[in-house]
Amino acid sequence: MAVADSMSSSTAEPTVIADRLDIIYKVIAGQGGKGTAATALRRILKRQDRPTIREVHAVKSVSFTANKGDAIGVIGRNGSGKSTLLRAIAGLLPPASGAVYTGGRPSLLGVNAAMMNDLTGDRNVVLGCLAMGMSPAEVQRRYDEIVEFSGIGDFIDLPMSTYSSGMAARLKFAIASAKTHDILLVDEALATGDAEFRVRSERKIKELRDQAGTVFLVSHSLEVVQETCNRAIWLDAGVLRLDGPVKEVVEAYIASTRAG
Numbered sequence: 001m002a003v004a005d006s007m008s009s010s011t012a013e014p015t016v017i018a019d020r021l022d023i024i025y026k027v028i029a030g031q032g033g034k035g036t037a038a039t040a041l042r043r044i045l046k047r048q049d050r051p052t053i054r055e056v057h058a059v060k061s062v063s064f065t066a067n068k069g070d071a072i073g074v075i076g077r078n079g080s081g082k083s084t085l086l087r088a089i090a091g092l093l094p095p096a097s098g099a100v101y102t103g104g105r106p107s108l109l110g111v112n113a114a115m116m117n118d119l120t121g122d123r124n125v126v127l128g129c130l131a132m133g134m135s136p137a138e139v140q141r142r143y144d145e146i147v148e149f150s151g152i153g154d155f156i157d158l159p160m161s162t163y164s165s166g167m168a169a170r171l172k173f174a175i176a177s178a179k180t181h182d183i184l185l186v187d188e189a190l191a192t193g194d195a196e197f198r199v200r201s202e203r204k205i206k207e208l209r210d211q212a213g214t215v216f217l218v219s220h221s222l223e224v225v226q227e228t229c230n231r232a233i234w235l236d237a238g239v240l241r242l243d244g245p246v247k248e249v250v251e252a253y254i255a256s257t258r259a260g
């Protein structure tokens with residue numbers, strides 16, 4: 001297996017270690033509907049069995065070590081387990097077996113990360129920064145920079161419910177990246193921005209890496225991954241197919257999609 005550039009350095013300092021990680025979702029595979037009295041009655045009338053629990057094995061025995069300064073693109077087809085892996089690293093999903101060890105606190109920045117939709121962008125910036133542990137004085141100091149980075153403009157005074165999904169994602173990224181994270185997990189947030197915002201975000205991620213952070217980036221845009229990351233992990237139906245220098249992994253992935 002190829003070795004990514006930061007891994008080959010003798011000073012490599014691990015920040016995330018996944019050790020034969022398995023994540024299994026348990027879902028109710030009923031005949032539709034929730035477990036209400038009406039659906040139970042319908043089941044009885046139709047003489048159907050109780051809904052069964054189905055397991056979705058989303059991440060299968062995945063192992064890797066991420067180091068300080070790594071920006072790792074996580075690539076793969078729809079449903080290959082990318083978002084699941086990120087949520088597991090963030091500690092939001094319990095492993096069915098195996099483990100994830102993290103040195104530092106991972107912050108997950110997802111497109112669906114909670115923002116208060118009824119509040120203005122302005123209030124969300126303040127609340128988001130406070131929630132990340134900034135002091136009120138620090139929030140005040142960083143405020144202009146965050147709003148400028150987001151490129152939201154005058155919309156900052158309007159409720160977030162009036163934002164397009166791209167605008168909301170930009171503001172979230174601007175808030176999250178205002179802080180130095182030990183481990184920043186970014187799920188598709190960059191895909192929603194326009195070209196100019198993407199360039200700025202890529203620069204920001206590079207800055208975070210330079211500050212000795214580790215970044216994981218889930219993206220369907222192989223271009224974004226190649227521009228931003230030094231390393232890539234390719235997931236295929238939950239299995240780690242390849243882990244190595246970004247160019248090599250992306251090329252192998254493209255070759256496989258052409259072949260298949």
Ligand SMILES: Nc1ncnc2c1ncn2[C@@H]1O[C@H](COP(=O)(O)OP(=O)(O)OP(=O)(O)O)[C@@H](O)[C@H]1O
Binds near residue numbers: 057058077078
């Ligand atoms: N909350 C959930 N409950 C049950 N199954 C889930 C849940 N979330 C994801 N899955 C399943 O786990 C598998 C991996 O999904 P995941 O969202 O991690 O893939 P992904 O690679 O991020 O996909 P995409 O590229 O489409 O965003 C899929 O089979 C999906 O159906």
